[in-house]
Amino acid sequence: MSAIDEVKQKTDIVEVISQYATLKKSGRNLTALCPFHSEKNPSFYVYPEQQSWHCFGACNTGGDVISFIMKKEGMDFGEALRLLADRAGVTLPSYTAADTRKEEKEEYYQINEAAAVYYHNLLLNSPGAEKARQYVEKRGFTQKTIADFQLGFSLDSWEELKKYLQEKGYSEELILTAGLLYQQEDGKTHDRFRGKLMFPIRDIRGHVTGFGARVLDDSLPKYVNSPQTPTFDKSGTVYAIDRASSEIRKQDTAIVMEGYMDVITAHQNGITNVVASMGTAITDTQVNILKKLSKNLVLAMDADAAGEEAMLRTVGYENILNAEMRVIVMPAGKDPDDVIKEDIKAWQDMVSKAVPIVDFTFEKTISSLDLTTARDKSLAVDRLLPIVAAINDPIRQSHYLQKLAGLVNVDINTIKASLSQLKKPAARQRTSAAKPATPVRTARSLVSSSVEEYLMALLLQHPEFKNEIADLSPEYFESSENREIFTAWREVADMDSLKEKLDPALHERIDVIMNRKLPDIRNNVERRLSDGIMRLKERHLKNMAARKAESGNTDGDPARLEEDLKISEQLKELDARKGKKRTGARR
Numbered sequence: 001m002s003a004i005d006e007v008k009q010k011t012d013i014v015e016v017i018s019q020y021a022t023l024k025k026s027g028r029n030l031t032a033l034c035p036f037h038s039e040k041n042p043s044f045y046v047y048p049e050q051q052s053w054h055c056f057g058a059c060n061t062g063g064d065v066i067s068f069i070m071k072k073e074g075m076d077f078g079e080a081l082r083l084l085a086d087r088a089g090v091t092l093p094s095y096t097a098a099d100t101r102k103e104e105k106e107e108y109y110q111i112n113e114a115a116a117v118y119y120h121n122l123l124l125n126s127p128g129a130e131k132a133r134q135y136v137e138k139r140g141f142t143q144k145t146i147a148d149f150q151l152g153f154s155l156d157s158w159e160e161l162k163k164y165l166q167e168k169g170y171s172e173e174l175i176l177t178a179g180l181l182y183q184q185e186d187g188k189t190h191d192r193f194r195g196k197l198m199f200p201i202r203d204i205r206g207h208v209t210g211f212g213a214r215v216l217d218d219s220l221p222k223y224v225n226s227p228q229t230p231t232f233d234k235s236g237t238v239y240a241i242d243r244a245s246s247e248i249r250k251q252d253t254a255i256v257m258e259g260y261m262d263v264i265t266a267h268q269n270g271i272t273n274v275v276a277s278m279g280t281a282i283t284d285t286q287v288n289i290l291k292k293l294s295k296n297l298v299l300a301m302d303a304d305a306a307g308e309e310a311m312l313r314t315v316g317y318e319n320i321l322n323a324e325m326r327v328i329v330m331p332a333g334k335d336p337d338d339v340i341k342e343d344i345k346a347w348q349d350m351v352s353k354a355v356p357i358v359d360f361t362f363e364k365t366i367s368s369l370d371l372t373t374a375r376d377k378s379l380a381v382d383r384l385l386p387i388v389a390a391i392n393d394p395i396r397q398s399h400y401l402q403k404l405a406g407l408v409n410v411d412i413n414t415i416k417a418s419l420s421q422l423k424k425p426a427a428r429q430r431t432s433a434a435k436p437a438t439p440v441r442t443a444r445s446l447v448s449s450s451v452e453e454y455l456m457a458l459l460l461q462h463p464e465f466k467n468e469i470a471d472l473s474p475e476y477f478e479s480s481e482n483r484e485i486f487t488a489w490r491e492v493a494d495m496d497s498l499k500e501k502l503d504p505a506l507h508e509r510i511d512v513i514m515n516r517k518l519p520d521i522r523n524n525v526e527r528r529l530s531d532g533i534m535r536l537k538e539r540h541l542k543n544m545a546a547r548k549a550e551s552g553n554t555d556g557d558p559a560r561l562e563e564d565l566k567i568s569e570q571l572k573e574l575d576a577r578k579g580k581k582r583t584g585a586r587r
């Protein structure tokens, strides 16, 4: 038995979760108010037989005891595993590997820091950086700002950084893994960033985790970032958080902009509770990082960026925050950068007038409609009601129901009826799901299920089919180990980097998977793979359906109804595909 299996065997998920939530019996299972999001009616379930949990509410996710701790304590896999191992009195064979991994990260921080210093000196002193100096001057950055943000310049050459870092004693491999080199198909490497303005990106503790880079001409893309590395993950990165965190705490508000330039201009002008989201849309990881500093998030948004789909996602973030998010809408064609430079009073005014994001969506939606016509009234309801339905907080939800009723000048009860109309198909779904549901009675499994193991072996032993896995979501794996390995495997080029990326406690599991004998399927890998994925997906969906049927109280939560529909649609689609495959096979 591997150390991970031993930890799982000696750990009772009910005991662990009961330290974070008040569990009540519900048939064979237990239920509680979700410890991850705020709610009035319990949508969080624990399944002792399978040693798993699921939240059917805003989180709509689940997993085993390790993934519970990961989510609850904000830990990575290794940290969560170690916490549970300590608790269970299991010594992980490579316990010190945790320290090694920290040291490894430390090494990447150092190499990034060295690169940041190198780029910064070039910007200040190199004759080749003239264009970059002119550019930052044109943007109005002072010498202090350039130093504070350690802006830099990468020479327009292939090997200068590589040579510099190698002279400092860093190996080519390390520089490559840090994302500073680019590897060509023939295996040769060269500097990744060339002829660009460089923005070192730091985590909240000030470590340089990666870089953003901007071209100095009109070529596209305008910006590139470091690739995914042991220290850099774009979707989990908040630019300038190291410089903004204390002011965000103090003012109890974080302003989120889109670009590096906007943030730097804001800070230079004394607005220092400002960070950037590393792209157009903010991610849930970023919301979770900022939430630890303040619940009040204000997004400075491009008017065009605020589509209805984006708004629905934002309501999801509001549910994570348990607070409403506000938005500052930029005048057409202007960035925060422009507004702040032109008239800081105007900017402050805009901030003080930031509107709740749902109100903004209302305004934006109805601005294109003529609410004196019946057709546009129902269009408005069609578009806005799903957004209102997604709001968890019953008081805010009721507020917006009233607002919607007022806007279309229709009795509130009619709007409420439409809301329950939204629920109707799901009610049908619930009864139909109850019928075919194969009761989930799998015995408590210590090792991950055979279909998971088989699929993992297929994947890892046949990396040539890596692009055939679009259909496979990490959620389909119930075991955290497989989920973790799969997620990392998608991002790496080979087995060595896979092990490097993963906690050493998982290395044994990888070896087991790699050595697992697969039947001789040389010509059939692709089909087996798609079959395996389909089986895993089906198992996941059926599990969900059965558990929902078991919990039996999906009423009243529109987010869950939406989910029910999705599940039944996906199951239908799977059935259809299986049918097709069968006929295909007969031919």
Ligand SMILES: [Zn+2]
Residues within 6 Å of the ligand: 034, 035, 036, 037, 044, 055, 056, 057, 058, 059, 060
């Ligand atoms: Zn939840």
